Amino acid sequence: MSYTIGIDIGGTNTDLGIVDESGRIVARRRLPTNRYTEPGPYVRDMMQEVNGLMHDISATTVEGIGIGAPNANYYTGYIDNAPNLTIKGRLNLAEEIQRYMAVPVALSNDANAAAYGEYIYGGARGMQHFILFTLGTGVGSGIVIDGKLVHGGSGTAGELGHNILIPDGRLCSCGRKGCLEAYTSARGIVQTYQELRHEAGLSDVAISSKEIGDLARQGDNLALQCWERTGRLLGIAMANAVTFSAPQAIFLMGGPTQVGEPLLRPLRQSFEEHLLHIYAGHCVVLMSQLPANDVAILGAAALVKMKP
Amino acid sequence: MSYTIGIDIGGTNTDLGIVDESGRIVARRRLPTNRYTEPGPYVRDMMQEVNGLMHDISATTVEGIGIGAPNANYYTGYIDNAPNLTIKGRLNLAEEIQRYMAVPVALSNDANAAAYGEYIYGGARGMQHFILFTLGTGVGSGIVIDGKLVHGGSGTAGELGHNILIPDGRLCSCGRKGCLEAYTSARGIVQTYQELRHEAGLSDVAISSKEIGDLARQGDNLALQCWERTGRLLGIAMANAVTFSAPQAIFLMGGPTQVGEPLLRPLRQSFEEHLLHIYAGHCVVLMSQLPANDVAILGAAALVKMKP
Numbered sequence: 254m255s256y257t258i259g260i261d262i263g264g265t266n267t268d269l270g271i272v273d274e275s276g277r278i279v280a281r282r283r284l285p286t287n288r289y290t291e292p293g294p295y296v297r298d299m300m301q302e303v304n305g306l307m308h309d310i311s312a313t314t315v316e317g318i319g320i321g322a323p324n325a326n327y328y329t330g331y332i333d334n335a336p337n338l339t340i341k342g343r344l345n346l347a348e349e350i351q352r353y354m355a356v357p358v359a360l361s362n363d364a365n366a367a368a369y370g371e372y373i374y375g376g377a378r379g380m381q382h383f384i385l386f387t388l389g390t391g392v393g394s395g396i397v398i399d400g401k402l403v404h405g406g407s408g409t410a411g412e413l414g415h416n417i418l419i420p421d422g423r424l425c426s427c428g429r430k431g432c433l434e435a436y437t438s439a440r441g442i443v444q445t446y447q448e449l450r451h452e453a454g455l456s457d458v459a460i461s462s463k464e465i466g467d468l469a470r471q472g473d474n475l476a477l478q479c480w481e482r483t484g485r486l487l488g489i490a491m492a493n494a495v496t497f498s499a500p501q502a503i504f505l506m507g508g509p510t511q512v513g514e515p516l517l518r519p520l521r522q523s524f525e526e527h528l529l530h531i532y533a534g535h536c537v538v539l540m541s542q543l544p545a546n547d548v549a550i551l552g553a554a555a556l557v558k559m560k561p
Numbered sequence: 562m563s564y565t566i567g568i569d570i571g572g573t574n575t576d577l578g579i580v581d582e583s584g585r586i587v588a589r590r591r592l593p594t595n596r597y598t599e600p601g602p603y604v605r606d607m608m609q610e611v612n613g614l615m616h617d618i619s620a621t622t623v624e625g626i627g628i629g630a631p632n633a634n635y636y637t638g639y640i641d642n643a644p645n646l647t648i649k650g651r652l653n654l655a656e657e658i659q660r661y662m663a664v665p666v667a668l669s670n671d672a673n674a675a676a677y678g679e680y681i682y683g684g685a686r687g688m689q690h691f692i693l694f695t696l697g698t699g700v701g702s703g704i705v706i707d708g709k710l711v712h713g714g715s716g717t718a719g720e721l722g723h724n725i726l727i728p729d730g731r732l733c734s735c736g737r738k739g740c741l742e743a744y745t746s747a748r749g750i751v752q753t754y755q756e757l758r759h760e761a762g763l764s765d766v767a768i769s770s771k772e773i774g775d776l777a778r779q780g781d782n783l784a785l786q787c788w789e790r791t792g793r794l795l796g797i798a799m800a801n802a803v804t805f806s807a808p809q810a811i812f813l814m815g816g817p818t819q820v821g822e823p824l825l826r827p828l829r830q831s832f833e834e835h836l837l838h839i840y841a842g843h844c845v846v847l848m849s850q851l852p853a854n855d856v857a858i859l860g861a862a863a864l865v866k867m868k869p
Contacts, residue, residue, distance in 0.1 A: 382714040396805065398713070403706055405807025406690040407843045412804040415837045417797055419728065427837060489725055496720040497704065497805050499713025529723045529735060535715045 256315045258303055259554030261363065262286060262322035264337035267299060270550035271306040271315070276374030278550055280309040287339045292349060295340055300353040317357035318350060319556035321366030321549060326408040327556075330360055359556035363549065365402050365411055367541075368395025369559060370552030371504055376542035382500045385541070386413065386491070388507035391426070392434040392441075398498050401560060414438070418490055433490045437483055439509055446479040466512035480515040487516075488523025495532050506541035506548065564623050566611055567862030569671065570594060570630035572645035575607060578858035579614040579623070584682030586858055588617040595647045600657060603648055608661040625665035626658060627864035629674030629857060634716040635864075638668055667864035671857065673710050673719055675849075676703025677867060678860030679812050684850035690808045693849070694721065694799070696815035699734070700742040700749075706806050709868055722746070726798055741798045745791055747817055754787040774820035788823040795824075796831025803840050814849035814856065 254273055261268045267284040282302040289295035307315065324335040330347025332338070347358040361369070368385035371377040377385075381400045387393045392414030396403040403410045414434035415427055422431030423444070435441050439462040446465050447457050453475060468476035491503045503524075510516060517540075524538055543551055562581055569576045575594045578586040590610040597603035615623065632643040638655025640646070655666040669677070676693035679685040685693075689708045695701045700722030704711040711718045722742035723735055730739030731752070743749050747770040754773050755765050761783060776784035799811045811832075818824060825848075832846055851859055 380714075398706060398711055399709075401707075403806055405706070406688075406809040407807050407840070409839050409843075410805065410807035412837060412839070415804050416801045417835060420726070420794075420797055429835065429837070486728075489728055493724045493801075494805075496723050497718065497802075498711055499715050499718035501714040527725060527737060529720060529737070531717050531720070532715070535717075 256307075256310070256312050257554040257557045258306065258315050258318040259550035259552070260299070260303075260318065260320045261366075261549035261553050262320060262325075262332070262338075263549075264335075264339075268550055269299070269302050269306060270547075270554065271310060271312065272374075272551060272554040276551060278547055280306050281550070282306055289340050292340055292344050295344075296346070296349040296353070300350065303354070315356055317359065317557035318354070319366070319553040320346060320358070320360045321363040321553040321556070322360065323362055325360040325362050327359065327361045327365075327402070327404045328408040330358065332360070357557060359559060361402060361404070361556055362393070362409075362411075363552070364393025365395040365404070366552030366556055367393070367506065367543075367548050368397055368411075368504070368552070369402055369555040370543055370548060371541055372397055372400070373555035373558050374543060374551050376504060376539055377502065380501045382498060383502045383504060384413070384491075384494050384498065384500050385504040385506065386487070388437055388439070388505070388509045390439060392438050394494075396498060397500075403498075413490065413494060416490060416493065418486060433486065436486045437490075437509075442479060442483050442509055445482050446475065449475045449478050449482075462509045466509070466515070469512055469515040477515055480512060481519045483509075484516045484519030485523040488520045488525075489527045491520075491524050491538060492527035492529070495536050496529060499532060500536055502537050502539050504539050504541050506543070506545070508545075510540065511545075564615075564618070564620050565862040565865045566614065566623050566626040567858040567860070568607070568611075568626065568628045569674075569857035569861050570628060570633075570640070570646075571857075572643075572647075576858055577607070577610050577614060578855075578862065579618060579620065580682075580859060580862040584859060586855055588614050589858070590614055598647050598649070600648055600652050603652075604654070604657040604661070608658065611662070623664055625667065625865035626662070627674070627861040628654060628666070628668045629671040629861040629864070630668065631670055633668040633670050635667065635669045635673075635710070635712045636716040638666065640668070665865060667867060669710060669712070669864055670701070670717075670719075671860070672701025673703040673712075674860030674864055675701070675814065675851075675856050676705055676719075676812070676860070677710055677863040678851055678856060679849055680705055680708070681863035681866050682851060682859050684812060684847055685810065688809045690806055691810045691812060692721070692799075692802050692806065692808050693812040693814065694795070696745055696747070696813070696817045698747060700746050702802075704806060705808075711806075721798065721802060724798060724801065726794060741794070744794045745798075745817075750787060750791050750817055753790050754783065757783045757786050757790075770817045774817070774823070777820055777823040785823055788820060789827045791817075792824045792827030793831040796828045796833075797835045799828075799832050799846060800835035800837070803844050804837060807840060808844055810845050810847050812847050812849050814851070814853070818848065819853075
């Protein structure tokens with residue numbers, strides 16, 4: 254049996270897992286990322302956990318180590334100035350890891366990794382062209398063309414959350430206006446809900462996107478309208494993405510998508526309405542088939558499988 | 562010396578050229594496409610012209626034949642139901658040609674071909690990641706990633722002219738609303754000019770995008786505003802395209818771009834204003850370096866050079 258290591262680096266924790274050929278995470282470990290300020294001790298302890306994982310299942314070798322992290326660069330193997338990390342400056346991760354273990358190391362950002370996880374272990378198996386959108390604090394995306402992740406010239410391709418959907422629209426966390434993320438991230442969804450309350454003559458209320466999902470499932474009219482607006486915009490963004498790479502499918506994942514039909518029904522309707530006719534019938538919108546708790550590790554591990 | 566054949570199939574004429582390694586078209590011929598209704602005689606006469614071209618320069622072999630045409634499919638070698646052709650139904654061009662000459666045949670749509678021409682013979686030489694926008698009757702695009710044209714799942718990728726830029730905006734020729742093409746094609750530019758006239762209390766006038774260019778160069782205020790609006794929207798569309806593939810450059814070609822600075826100045830300003838900060842300094846907007854009269858043949862010939 255051949256194994257790969259998947260490592261998901263978040264600001265709070267680093268989650269590590271060892272994955273078998275079938276895509277099962279056979280052992281997991283966790284390291285508190287925010288306890289480190291220097292690369293040296295962080296990589297040393299990370300590799301101690303990697304050895305621990307191999308020991309847990311009596312594996313003597315692994316095929317490689319894949320890492321998903323915000324700001325991770327596939328070409329250089331660096332994580333540069335990630336704003337959410339306590340380790341500052343440049344983390345030359347690929348090279349540092351290879352001092353401990355002579356295996357291939359592949360890095361990419363977390364959304365790209367999730368897309369590749371879908372390709373190797375999830376619903377995109379066998380597809381050569383697809384795009385994944387992941388909704389959460391932000392809106393991330395990963396693009397696969399000819400079975401390879403698109404990294405582009407600078408290694409930072411696939412930021413469809415920052416496609417400008419409404420010129421001069423809502424202020425986005427990136428400082429520009431009208432990005433998809435400003436409308437369809439967890440925060441964007443809450444903002445839409447508050448706007449609908451204002452339109453109905455109501456004042457703001459403290460609420461999360463998950464709670465707006467609960468309200469929608471109970472049939473609350475404002476909450477249903479909120480998901481309707483969100484789905485409509487996401488459908489336009491997805492139809493626009495199709496004009497780029499003519500994918501076979503667009504996958505969707507992330508917390509806010511768990512509301513289900515209140516989002517998916519208007520999304521699919523808007524997607525079909527806004528899809529250029531030559532693509533009709535050639536591209537479907539699908540939910541991710543990876544378990545939410547496994548996506549980060551499976552995605553990272555999948556990076557090891559990418560063709561050069 | 563090695564030669565390639567480039568064939569540009571238009572509704573009125575089919576332009577053929579033989580191209581040397583340096584990108585010089587050393588001989589040209591023309592066939593009236595609209596005289597044919599059946600594939601057989603059309604391909605026979607086309608191949609007679611190909612033989613004529615080889616005879617013109619005393620070439621005994623060619624590296625391959627590249628063809629640019631609306632609706633041409635790279636994967637299948639077909640041209641299917643092109644609305645502008647008098648030859649109806651399916652034109653199985655790759656196979657038909659190979660009955661006459663045992664050489665590689667590569668087809669793609671005209672905008673994709675133009676992009677690949679820029680890569681092999683023009684300003685994109687040495688770049689692995691770039692996008693080309695071509696303005697004219699429509700707005701076409703071609704996307705190159707890792708030195709290869711993006712054709713996608715169905716062979717019809719790269720239709721950025723039909724990215725929806727203004728949801729519920731202007732009616733586009735495709736039947737949807739708010740596409741880039743509705744604003745920045747030759748017709749879209751004229752429509753913007755008429756809108757500006759209405760805003761100024763003036764009535765419609767019969768005018769072409771070329772004449773609006775002439776007026777702008779003479780300092781006409783309404784014409785300058787028209788190019789300003791056009792450039793602003795094109796800059797947003799280009800900044801959006803960067804979030805997809807993080808290209809090193811975006812190239813621009815086509816009739817309306819010949820107006821120069823009245824379009825390019827606001828375009829570059831808008832592009833920089835709307836570019837996500839992580840891409841700042843990594844992508845430049847450039848004019849095509851291929852002569853307007855040679856683009857179609859050079860682009861078609863370049864398709865022969867694409868890596869499998």
